[in-house]
Amino acid sequence: MNTAIGTIDWIPVAPFIALSVLGFLIMIIGLFFPRIYRETLGTITLVGLAVTFFLILQNWGEPRYAFANTIVGDKFSTVFNGLFVVGAALTILLSLNSQENRYLLYADYFTVIVFATAGMVLMSAGTHLLTIFLGLETLSIALYVLAGFRRENAFSLESAFKYFLLGAFASGFLLYGIALIYGATGSADIQEVTRWIQQNSLTGSLMLPIGFLLLFVGLGFKLAIFPFHMWAPDVYQGAPTPISAFMATGSKAAAFAALLRVALSTQSYTAIAWEQVLWVIAVATMTIGNIIALRQDNIKRMLAYSSIAHAGYILIGFIANNELGHSGMLFYLLSYTFMNIGAFGVISYLSTAEHEFVTLGDVRGLAYRRPFAAIAMAVFMFSLAGIPPTAGFISKFYIFSAAVKAGYVWLVILGVINSMISLYYYLGVVVQMFMSAVEEKAPATATQQPAVALALVVSMFAVLGLGIFPSRWLAVFMEMARSFI
Amino acid sequence: MPLTYYLVLGAILFSLGVLGVLTRRNAIIIFLSIELMLNAVNLTFVALSNHVQNLDGQVFVFFVMIVAAAEVAVGLALIVAIFRLKETVYVDEINLMKW
Amino acid sequence: MEKIIAVLFMFAVSALLALIFFTLNRLLGPRKESVVKSVPFETGRAPITLPTHRMSIKFYMIAILFVLFDVEMIFFYPWAVVFRKLGILGLIEMGIFILVLFLGLVYAWKKGALEWE
Numbered sequence: 001m002n003t004a005i006g007t008i009d010w011i012p013v014a015p016f017i018a019l020s021v022l023g024f025l026i027m028i029i030g031l032f033f034p035r036i037y038r039e040t041l042g043t044i045t046l047v048g049l050a051v052t053f054f055l056i057l058q059n060w061g062e063p064r065y066a067f068a069n070t071i072v073g074d075k076f077s078t079v080f081n082g083l084f085v086v087g088a089a090l091t092i093l094l095s096l097n098s099q100e101n102r103y104l105l106y107a108d109y110f111t112v113i114v115f116a117t118a119g120m121v122l123m124s125a126g127t128h129l130l131t132i133f134l135g136l137e138t139l140s141i142a143l144y145v146l147a148g149f150r151r152e153n154a155f156s157l158e159s160a161f162k163y164f165l166l167g168a169f170a171s172g173f174l175l176y177g178i179a180l181i182y183g184a185t186g187s188a189d190i191q192e193v194t195r196w197i198q199q200n201s202l203t204g205s206l207m208l209p210i211g212f213l214l215l216f217v218g219l220g221f222k223l224a225i226f227p228f229h230m231w232a233p234d235v236y237q238g239a240p241t242p243i244s245a246f247m248a249t250g251s252k253a254a255a256f257a258a259l260l261r262v263a264l265s266t267q268s269y270t271a272i273a274w275e276q277v278l279w280v281i282a283v284a285t286m287t288i289g290n291i292i293a294l295r296q297d298n299i300k301r302m303l304a305y306s307s308i309a310h311a312g313y314i315l316i317g318f319i320a321n322n323e324l325g326h327s328g329m330l331f332y333l334l335s336y337t338f339m340n341i342g343a344f345g346v347i348s349y350l351s352t353a354e355h356e357f358v359t360l361g362d363v364r365g366l367a368y369r370r371p372f373a374a375i376a377m378a379v380f381m382f383s384l385a386g387i388p389p390t391a392g393f394i395s396k397f398y399i400f401s402a403a404v405k406a407g408y409v410w411l412v413i414l415g416v417i418n419s420m421i422s423l424y425y426y427l428g429v430v431v432q433m434f435m436s437a438v439e440e441k442a443p444a445t446a447t448q449q450p451a452v453a454l455a456l457v458v459s460m461f462a463v464l465g466l467g468i469f470p471s472r473w474l475a476v477f478m479e480m481a482r483s484f485i
Numbered sequence: 486m487p488l489t490y491y492l493v494l495g496a497i498l499f500s501l502g503v504l505g506v507l508t509r510r511n512a513i514i515i516f517l518s519i520e521l522m523l524n525a526v527n528l529t530f531v532a533l534s535n536h537v538q539n540l541d542g543q544v545f546v547f548f549v550m551i552v553a554a555a556e557v558a559v560g561l562a563l564i565v566a567i568f569r570l571k572e573t574v575y576v577d578e579i580n581l582m583k584w
Numbered sequence: 585m586e587k588i589i590a591v592l593f594m595f596a597v598s599a600l601l602a603l604i605f606f607t608l609n610r611l612l613g614p615r616k617e618s619v620v621k622s623v624p625f626e627t628g629r630a631p632i633t634l635p636t637h638r639m640s641i642k643f644y645m646i647a648i649l650f651v652l653f654d655v656e657m658i659f660f661y662p663w664a665v666v667f668r669k670l671g672i673l674g675l676i677e678m679g680i681f682i683l684v685l686f687l688g689l690v691y692a693w694k695k696g697a698l699e700w701e
Contacts, residue, residue, distance in 0.1 A: 024687055031694045130545060137552045144559050154570055158579055161563050165515055165576070168556050169506050172522035175549060176499055179526050182542055183492075183533030547658055554655035558648045565644060 012066040012073030012125060014055040015081055019118035022048035023111050030107020038106035042096045042451070045110045049089045049117075056081040056121075069189055070128040075480040080124035080257040083334055087250040088117040090341045090459065094242035094348050096451035109149060113246065116142035120250055124257035127265075129178045129188040129215075132258050136174065136222070139254060140167045143247055147239040159238025166221060166231045174218025180211030194266045215262065222255035225315065226284040229308045233292075236304035241351065244300060245344035248307040249337040256314065256333060260326065263318075264484055278319050279411060286312030286418040293425050299358050302425060303343055306384060309422060310336055313399060316415055320402040326484070327477035328398035334473070335391030335466050339383040342459035346377040349452045366433040374433045376456045383463045385426035386419050391466035398474065491532030498525035512564050512574040516557075523553050645697045656685055 010017075026045060029036060059073030059081075066072070091113060095106075119142060122135025144167065148160025182188045184207040185196035197208075217228070224232040236244040289309030296302035310332075317329035350357035350366075350373055357363075367374035383390035396419060400412045466473060498521060505518025527546045534542025568574055663670070663678055670677075692698060 024684075027687070027691060031691060130541075130548060134548060134552070137555070141552075141555050141559055144563065148563055148566065151566055152570075157563065157567050157570060161512070161567050161579060164556075164560050164563055165506075165512070165519075168516075168519045168560065169503075169522075171552075172499070172502065172519060172526065175523065175526045176529070178545070179529045179533060179542070182530070182545070183536060186537035186539065188541055188545065544662070547662065550655055550658060554651055558652050561644075561648060565641070 009064050009066045011055075011058050012064050012071050012077075014058070015052050015085075016071070016118055016121050016125070018048070018052045018055050019114055019121060022052070023114040023118065026107055026114065027111040030111070034107075036107070039096060039451075041106050041110055042092055045092050045114065046089055048114070049085050049092070053082060053085045056085065065127065069191060070131045071122070071125050072127045073125065075483045076257075076261065077121075077125040079330055079477065079480050080253065081121050083253055083330075083337060084117055084120040084124070084250050087246065087253070087337045087341065088113055090337075090345070090455050091242050091246040091250075093451045093455035093458075094245060094341065094345050095240075097242075097348050097351075097449055109146070112142045112145050116146065116246070117250070120254035120257075123254045124261070126258070127190050127261070129181065129190065129193075129262075132262070133171075133175065133178060135254070136218075136258065137171060139251060140171065140222075143167075143243075143251060146243045146246070147235060149240055149243070153238075155238035156240065157238075159235045162231055163235040163239075170218050170221030170228070172218075173214045173221075177211045177214030177216075177218060180207045180214065182211075184208040184211060190262060190265050197266055212262075212266075216259065219255050219259050220281075223252060223259070223311050224308050225311050226281055226288055226308075229285065229288065229311075232308055233301050233304040236307070237298060237301045241300065241344050241348040241356075244304070245341040245348075248303070248340050248344070249333075252307070252311060253333045253337065256318075256329065260318070260329070264326070275319055275321075278315060279408070282312050282315040282319060282411065283414050284312075285309065285315065286415060290418050290421045290425075293422070296425070297360050299347060299360065299363070299429065300344070302429075303340065306422065306426075307340065309418065310340075310384075312418070313396060313415060316403050316408070316411055317399040319408060319411065320399070320406040322402055322406055323478060323481045324398060324405060325402035326481040327474060328395065328402050330477040330480065331391075331398055331466075331470070331474055332395035335383065335395045335463065338459045338462040338466070339380045339390070339392055342376060342380040342456060342463065343384065345452060345456050345459065346373050346380065349373055349376075349449055349456060360429065360432050363429060364432050372453070373456075376460055377433060378430050379460050379463060381426040381430050383467070385423050387423075389464065389467045391463045391470070394467050394470045398470075488532055488536045492529060495525045495529035495532065498522075498528065501525075510575050510577050512567070512576055512579075515576065516560055516564070520553060520557075523549055642700060649692055649697060652688070653685065 022045065025048070026041060029041065029044070056078055060075055060078045063072050063074035092110065095109065095113075116139050119135045119138030119140075122138060123132055124135075126132040126135055144160055144164045147163050148157050150156035178188060181193060184205045185193045187193060187196070221228040221231075236248060239247065286309050289305045289307070289312060293302050293305035293309065296305060314329050314332050314336075317325040317332065319325075320328075347357055350362070350370065363374075363377070366377070379390065383392035386392045386396045388394075396415075400415055403409075403412045403415070502518045502520075502522030502525060505521065506515050509515050509518065527549055530542040530545045530549070534540060534545075564574055567579060571579060573579065659681065660678075663674065667674060
């Protein structure tokens with residue numbers, strides 16, 4: 001029990017510590033220099049995230065465990081953590097909007113974003129159910145605060161309130177699941193649980209399958225998959241736009257990280273033949289998301305339903321349960337981060353403090369008023385719809401071919417039909433922007449927003465780059481998937 | 486007493502909490518029901534910890550309590566903010582956006 | 585099993601006792617309604633205002649802070665039990681834990697959550 005300081009392997013925990021220190025640092029700077037420029041704070045945050053990114057990359061390689069096997073640095077956590085930090089950095093850039101977010105207390109806001117990222121890092125690097133739970137809660141509590149950051153705005157508060165009630169409800173299920181797994185196997189360490197399952201059987205004790213089921217229900221809420229998707233549209237619509245982007249990408253990826261880590265290392269998912277259940281859930285998630293998105297006039301709400309649908313597509317990779325499927329999920333999550341943050345970013349780019357630029361009427365004739373924003377939006381919409389040569393197309397291609405390889409032909413057919421349905425509303429936005437006449441009464445929004453524009457350009461390059469040269473990244477993800485099994 | 490008693494009690498409390506969340510309309514009561522769920526889990530953890538003869542379960546309880554306290558702080562702050570704005574804590578009246 | 589019976593017995597006895605006292609109070613106590621009697625008791629003086637006004641939001645801030653810091657204290661108990669076993673590392677870890685709590689306190693302080701007036 002006597003652990004000397006020298007014997008601790010600091011590399012696996014370094015990203016988490018760096019993010020925690022960064023969060024406190026920004027908080028203290030904000031406390032003692034309340035008049036500091038938010039651009040300065042944003043730059044400090046971005047530098048801190050860059051340092052964290054460097055520390056994350058040090059973990060690529062063989063698994064290194066630390067703190068009594070509760071946290072690990074391996075290829076899996078490296079890839080996911082890198083994704084989270086990139087997502088957080090883009091969110092920070094979007095938040096440096098000179099118009100929309102005048103009301104945000106920047107130091108507090110950045111602090112909470114950084115802490116949320118720290119929670120995500122714990123979720124993907126945790127190898128003990130306790131660490132995963134703590135990561136999830138750190139992330140969730142931070143997101144409740146962020147969703148309600150516009151305290152005087154009824155929509156924002158309502159969004160935070162709903163997210164909070166359902167999130168806390170879901171974490172109750174997650175915890176009960178963990179308790180039952182612990183009771184059945186005598187440990188909450190994922191490796192110990194795996195060992196127990198290998199020696200005994202998964203269905204020997206009734207507690208264990210029920211425990212996994214409840215755990216996945218808890219994560220399902222975070223993923224916003226059917227039938228736990230009801231909160232997503234309201235929350236994404238009401239939250240500040242950069243935060244909606246952050247929730248739809250980072251928090252979803254973190255929940256997928258925890259799901260993959262638990263399900264793959266214990267192989268709990270193949271053993272109980274949940275493929276059928278997941279099959280139905282994936283199809284229902286895609287279909288409901290896409291069908292309801294067709295009817296939306298509010299672009300933020302439409303993107304929320306589309307994010308539900310995308311969670312369904314990503315689940316197909318999980319169901320396929322082969323190397324290509326898992327690496328395809330990673331590829332999908334990475335491209336989704338860029339295209340979704342980009343799409344929300346365009347809304348943020350165009351919005352002013354008085355007028356949130358969210359309805360289809362707002363974007364009418366945008367191509368003639370704000371060509372840059374319109375082109376960016378078109379790229380992200382094409383990518384979300386899965387049109388080549390964008391990242392969205394390649395990710396769907398990988399996931400679907402993985403499913404075909406695993407023999408789920410019908411699932412792929414339904415997925416393709418769903419993609420075609422989604423074309424309608426994604427392209428609807430593009431049509432509104434390029435084909436419709438300019439409305440004179442549309443608000444003039446010609447402000448310079450270099451930070452948001454930078455985020456948009458980065459996302460556009462990433463979406464096109466991943467779409468045109470995907471093989472290098474796929475190789476990295478394949479290596480990760482291989483290392484994991 | 487056998488383990489089953491504790492597990493059944495935990496399950497009953499948990500179900501009561503779930504029922505409370507699903508049926509009650511007052512945000513504070515819903516919140517209390519969520520706390521009931523968490524404490525049912527705590528009871529389960531302690532009972533199982535005794536059953537499997539290690540202390541991990543009890544450590545879990547500490548962390549659950551801490552997390553619950555943090556959730557209380559954020560949750561009550563949100564409820565107060567909502568009440569200031571809308572003069573109500575009934576969830577069916579908090580419906581600018583449809584559920 | 586005997587222990588449970590003992591506990592149940594104790595429950596029954598205490599419930600019965602409470603019931604008896606309430607009933608006796610009902611039966612034996614004099615009941616004379618008067619205006620003075622129905623006034624809320626407030627340190628023996630005539631009430632100045634109605635007790636229905638809103639609670640100040642300050643109480644709420646202090647209560648939230650109290651709940652947070654109070655509950656964090658539970659980590660000290662297991663730590664204190666194994667303090668000698670943990671050695672210097674345990675001391676450092678608890679120092680970091682307290683530092684984090686302290687930063688939280690500084691934040692609350694600077695934001696004015698502790699100001700009463």
